[in-house]
Amino acid sequence: MPEIVMREAIKMGLEEALENDPNVLILGEDIGAYGGAYAVTDGFLKKFGPERIKDTPISEATFIGTGIGAASAGLRPIIELMSISFSLVGFDQIVNMAANLRYMSGGQIHVPMVIRAPTGAGVQLAATHSQSVETWLAEVPGLYCVCPSNPKDALGLLRTSIKSNNPVIFAEPALLYGLKGDVPEDYYEIPLGSASVSKEGKDITLLSYGAGMSVINDTEKILSSKNISAEIIDLRSLNPIDYKTIGKSIKKTNHLLALDTARKNGGIMGEVVSNIQEDFNDWLDGPIIRVGAKDVPWPYNKNLEGAAYPSAENIVNTILEKLIKV
Amino acid sequence: MATLKQEKNNKTSKLTQVVDEKKEMLDLYKQMFLIRQFELACGENYTKGNIRGFLHLYIGQEATAVGSISCLNDQDYIVTHYRDHGHALARGLDVNRSMAELFGKASGLSKGKGGSMHLFDAGKKFMGGHAIVGGQFPLATGLALACQYKKTGGIVVCFFGDGSTNQGTYHETLNLASVWKLPILFILENNKYGMGSSIDRVRAGGEDFYTGANTYDIPAAQVDGMDVLAEKEATKIAVDKVRQNGGPFYLECKTFRFVGHSLADGQKYRKTDEIKEWEKKDPLTKFPEWILSAGIAKKTDLEKIHQEVNKNIEDAVNFAETSLEPKSSELYEDIYKID
Structure with missing residues (x-):
C-alpha cells in the first residue's frame, strides 16, 4: 500500500x-x-x-x-x-x-x-x-x-x-x-453515508470528521495513557449520516464525545447528538459531550486562532471531569 | 451597433411579405390565444382557491414567447423566469398537465411539487421556470456549455425580465457566455417593471438595455415584443447568428403586462393611463385585426380557433380538478436519483 x-x-x-x-x-x-x-x-x-x-x-x-x-x-x-x-x-x-x-x-x-x-x-x-x-x-x-x-x-x-x-x-x-x-492499490470505493470505525475501544466513543480526526486521534492517545479505551468513529459523511455505525458503537462503550472543528453553535454534531439522544438514550451511561470551536469569527493571529480551535488536552479534561472518573 | 429595427429597414422585404402562409399565421394566433385563455382561467381558479401560492400571469406579453419560441428546434433548450406559463405553452408543453401542476395534482408536469413558478418538461428541453430572480442565468450557461461540449448543434434561449438585470448573475453570465462563446440567445422581456419598481427608479442607464450588451462584446438588438411577427423575425435572425457564430446574442423585447405582478398586486405603483396606452398594442387584438385586414384568414377561421382553444382550456381545468392529489409517499420521492 x-x-x-x-x-x-x-x-x-x-x-x-x-x-x-x-x-x-x-x-x-x-x-x-x-x-x-x-x-x-x-x-x-x-x-x-x-x-x-x-x-x-x-x-x-x-x-x-x-x-x-x-x-x-x-x-x-x-x-x-x-x-x-x-x-x-x-x-x-x-x-x-x-x-x-x-x-x-x-x-x-x-x-x-x-x-x-x-x-x-x-x-x-x-x-x-x-x-x-x-x-x-x-x-x-x-x-x-x-x-x-x-x-x-x-x-x-x-x-x-x-x-x-x-x-x-x-x-x-x-x-x-x-x-x-x-492508499490501497486495488480499486475501491467508499459509499456516501458510511462512517468508519478507525479504532476499536470499549470505554467511550469519540466521534468527529475531517480535520477533527487529528484532534480525536491525539485525544485517544492521551486517554490510552490513562488506561481509558476509546473507540474512534470518523463520520466521513455529513449527509446522509450513518447513525447505525454510531449507535452500534454507543451500545458497546455507553459514552459519546462528539467534536466539531467548526463552531459549536450550529455544528453538525448538534444534529448528530440530538438524534443519538432520542434513539440511544437507554444505552448511555452519562451525558453526551459536545466540543466545538469557539463561537467567534476566526481570528488571523495564530494564538487567537489556536484558542478558538478545540484541543485534545481540553477534550481529555472535559471527559475526565464530566464523564469518566479515573 | 444597429438595432434590429434598423437591420430590418435595410432589407428590402416588408414584414408582411416575410411570412405569408395562412397556417403559420393562424398557428401563431392560436398559441397566443391559448396562453391568454389559459391565464384567464388561472386567474379565475386562483380566486376560487384551486390554485394557491404565487401566481404571475403573462397577459400582455404573449407575442414575445410565441414569436420567439416558434424559431427553435427540438434540440434547443429553454430556461425562463417565474412568469413561465406563456413560454411553457408556446414550447408545446401539455396544457392539461400544466394546469394540473398549478392545481398541485399528481398528474401535473412536476407531480404537483413545483407549482406555477416552476414548470418543467425535460423531454421538451424546457428546463424550468425559475423563481429566484436571475437564478436561471447560470443554468443557461451550463446548458449551453453542454451543447458546445457535445457539439449537439442546439442552442439555449434564456428568458429574463428587466428586474433581473440588476442581479450579479446577469452580468457574470453575459461575461462568461461571451468569453466562452456559448450558444445562448438572451431574451430580455422588458415589461418596464420589476414587480412594482419601474425601470427609472432602479436602473442607471436609461430605458434601453440592449446597448449594454456591447460591454460584453455581445451583438444585440431591440424589437417590439408586442408584435408577434417582428418578434419572430428578430428571433430568427438572432437564432441564426447564434447557430452560425456559436457565441451569444442579446435580444431586448419591449413588452408590457396588462395585469399586476401577481394576483396579490393592487398596482398602486402605476397609472391606469399607462396600462390603457399599452393595451392599444394588445397582440390578441392587433394581430387578428391584421390577419383579417390582410386577407390572410377569415373571421370564421378565428372563431374556429376560439372554440378549439376554449374547449382545450375547459378540458384542462376539468382534468386538473378531477386529477388525484399526490400520494403522501411522494413527499420523499425525487429528492435523490438512485446511484
Whole structure:
C-alpha cells in the first residue's frame, strides 16, 4: 500500500475520472494555467486540454450554476472552489438550484455534479476563509455532503461522489492536504453515508470528521495513557449520516464525545447528538459531550486562532471531569 | 451597433411579405390565444382557491414567447423566469398537465411539487421556470456549455425580465457566455417593471438595455415584443447568428403586462393611463385585426380557433380538478436519483 498525501489522493481520483469518462470536466478559478490554489489540478490543463479543464472568471455563482446546467444536460462537471467560504457567493445556485431541481421538476432532472472545496480553520486565513460551511450545506435535502480525513477516504469518497447522480459537496480540510496515509492499490470505493470505525475501544466513543480526526486521534492517545479505551468513529459523511455505525458503537462503550472543528453553535454534531439522544438514550451511561470551536469569527493571529480551535488536552479534561472518573 | 429595427429597414422585404402562409399565421394566433385563455382561467381558479401560492400571469406579453419560441428546434433548450406559463405553452408543453401542476395534482408536469413558478418538461428541453430572480442565468450557461461540449448543434434561449438585470448573475453570465462563446440567445422581456419598481427608479442607464450588451462584446438588438411577427423575425435572425457564430446574442423585447405582478398586486405603483396606452398594442387584438385586414384568414377561421382553444382550456381545468392529489409517499420521492 503506497503512502501518499491527501492532495495526491484527490488528484488521483480526479485524473482517473477524467481519463475514464469523457463527460467529466472541471471548472474553477485558476485550476488550469495556474494549477489550482492548492495545486490539486496541477498539470491537468496540459494533459486534458482547455475544453475539459476550464478556468473560470471570478464569478462563483455563475460557474457553480454553469456546472448545474451542464450536469442537467448530461455532463458530469466537477467544480473546484478555492475555499468553501466562497460557496456563500454561489449559495443560491447550490441550495435553490442544485439541490431543488430534481424535486421541483418531479424527478425529471438530475444533477450529477461534485463541488470540491477546501474547508476549515487552522491555517491563519482569518474569518472569511476559515469557516466550515459544509455544516450549513449538510442540512439541505437533495445534496450529499462528505468530508474525508485521510488520503484513503479522500480517494474512495471522491470516486463515489463523481459517479453519483446527485450533487455532492466534497469538503477537503485545508489543514490536511499534506497529510500522509496509505492508499490501497486495488480499486475501491467508499459509499456516501458510511462512517468508519478507525479504532476499536470499549470505554467511550469519540466521534468527529475531517480535520477533527487529528484532534480525536491525539485525544485517544492521551486517554490510552490513562488506561481509558476509546473507540474512534470518523463520520466521513455529513449527509446522509450513518447513525447505525454510531449507535452500534454507543451500545458497546455507553459514552459519546462528539467534536466539531467548526463552531459549536450550529455544528453538525448538534444534529448528530440530538438524534443519538432520542434513539440511544437507554444505552448511555452519562451525558453526551459536545466540543466545538469557539463561537467567534476566526481570528488571523495564530494564538487567537489556536484558542478558538478545540484541543485534545481540553477534550481529555472535559471527559475526565464530566464523564469518566479515573 | 444597429438595432434590429434598423437591420430590418435595410432589407428590402416588408414584414408582411416575410411570412405569408395562412397556417403559420393562424398557428401563431392560436398559441397566443391559448396562453391568454389559459391565464384567464388561472386567474379565475386562483380566486376560487384551486390554485394557491404565487401566481404571475403573462397577459400582455404573449407575442414575445410565441414569436420567439416558434424559431427553435427540438434540440434547443429553454430556461425562463417565474412568469413561465406563456413560454411553457408556446414550447408545446401539455396544457392539461400544466394546469394540473398549478392545481398541485399528481398528474401535473412536476407531480404537483413545483407549482406555477416552476414548470418543467425535460423531454421538451424546457428546463424550468425559475423563481429566484436571475437564478436561471447560470443554468443557461451550463446548458449551453453542454451543447458546445457535445457539439449537439442546439442552442439555449434564456428568458429574463428587466428586474433581473440588476442581479450579479446577469452580468457574470453575459461575461462568461461571451468569453466562452456559448450558444445562448438572451431574451430580455422588458415589461418596464420589476414587480412594482419601474425601470427609472432602479436602473442607471436609461430605458434601453440592449446597448449594454456591447460591454460584453455581445451583438444585440431591440424589437417590439408586442408584435408577434417582428418578434419572430428578430428571433430568427438572432437564432441564426447564434447557430452560425456559436457565441451569444442579446435580444431586448419591449413588452408590457396588462395585469399586476401577481394576483396579490393592487398596482398602486402605476397609472391606469399607462396600462390603457399599452393595451392599444394588445397582440390578441392587433394581430387578428391584421390577419383579417390582410386577407390572410377569415373571421370564421378565428372563431374556429376560439372554440378549439376554449374547449382545450375547459378540458384542462376539468382534468386538473378531477386529477388525484399526490400520494403522501411522494413527499420523499425525487429528492435523490438512485446511484
